[in-house]
Amino acid sequence: MSTAGMALVTGASAGIGRAFATALAAAGYTVTAVARREDRLAGLMAELGPGHDYLVADLSTPDGISATAEVLSRGPYSLLVNNAGAAVHGNFASTPLDASLAVLDLNCRTVVTLAHAFLAHADSGAALVNVSSTLGHTPKPGLSIYSASKAFVTSFSETLWHEQKPRGVHVMALCPGVTATESQSADDVPSWLVQTPAEVVTRALAALADRRGPTVMSGRRNALLTTVTRLLPRGTALSLLGSE
Numbered sequence: 001m002s003t004a005g006m007a008l009v010t011g012a013s014a015g016i017g018r019a020f021a022t023a024l025a026a027a028g029y030t031v032t033a034v035a036r037r038e039d040r041l042a043g044l045m046a047e048l049g050p051g052h053d054y055l056v057a058d059l060s061t062p063d064g065i066s067a068t069a070e071v072l073s074r075g076p077y078s079l080l081v082n083n084a085g086a087a088v089h090g091n092f093a094s095t096p097l098d099a100s101l102a103v104l105d106l107n108c109r110t111v112v113t114l115a116h117a118f119l120a121h122a123d124s125g126a127a128l129v130n131v132s133s134t135l136g137h138t139p140k141p142g143l144s145i146y147s148a149s150k151a152f153v154t155s156f157s158e159t160l161w162h163e164q165k166p167r168g169v170h171v172m173a174l175c176p177g178v179t180a181t182e183s184q185s186a187d188d189v190p191s192w193l194v195q196t197p198a199e200v201v202t203r204a205l206a207a208l209a210d211r212r213g214p215t216v217m218s219g220r221r222n223a224l225l226t227t228v229t230r231l232l233p234r235g236t237a238l239s240l241l242g243s244e
């Protein structure tokens with residue numbers, strides 16, 4: 001095991017999760033990468049070098065969640081990055097319910113179950129990062145389940161931050177704004193608002209090193225925009241976000 005300890009990253013085959021995995025390995029962590037696409041995970045392992053490991057798991061299913069929780073309980077892990085997440089786009093009432101429920105499972109049930117498994121064994125100095133979103137603060141019409149799930153993740157992380165403080169375990173809700181990844185082309189967003197996964201992770205790891213929390217925005221512009229949007233009457237903010 002490396003001096004930095006062991007880190008498990010969910011959704012490590014792409015985007016922000018992959019950037020976490022590479023940055024953590026570079027920082028001396030022994031990384032366990034979790035996702036569904038084995039070819040991607042194997043490619044990541046080749047890039048990280050020896051000593052790291054991966055688990056193929058679908059985290060929207062009970063089997064995938066329990067297999068990952070089992071790995072966490074075998075630890076000892078000093079860092080869990082609950083990053084895997086997805087969204088259904090469109091009007092809620094005309095979206096198939098199963099699709100919404102699968103997102104709810106992945107974004108909420110998985111985060112809760114893995115947090116529980118991690119915290120059961122976490123030692124003082126350990127850290128839990130739950131990847132939320134600025135949309136958890138400012139819900140966007142057309143992304144109802146996603147926005148609500150991220151409000152859950154942020155709120156859940158904030159209370160855990162307080163509860164875990166006395167035992168020396170740091171909990172953070174990381175709230176990225178628009179980040180250019182596979183699931184977010186960001187084509188329709190002004191470029192000054194768009195971050196790369198590497199930028200998000202650099203900010204997250206700096207915040208982690210300083211034990212900042214309970215909520216960390218991935219950038220000043222996102223933080224400012226979120227603050228301004230929250231100052232507006234709720235209906236006005238929804239109309240603005242809904243018309244984008």
Ligand SMILES: NC(=O)c1ccc[n+]([C@@H]2O[C@H](COP(=O)([O-])OP(=O)(O)OC[C@H]3O[C@@H](n4cnc5c(N)ncnc54)[C@H](OP(=O)(O)O)[C@@H]3O)[C@@H](O)[C@H]2O)c1
Nearest residue numbers: 011013014015016035036037058059085133178179181183
């Ligand atoms: N991109 C943004 O603008 C943005 C903004 C705010 C917050 N976020 C949050 O940041 C996190 C990462 O987003 P991203 O944009 O980097 O995503 P991404 O590029 O689409 O990658 C998603 C990752 O999650 C994994 N994943 C998806 N469904 C899964 C499942 N059922 N089981 C296991 N793994 C699964 C994917 O791997 P496999 O497909 O191989 O399983 C992939 O590694 C998410 O929680 C997202 O909500 C993103």
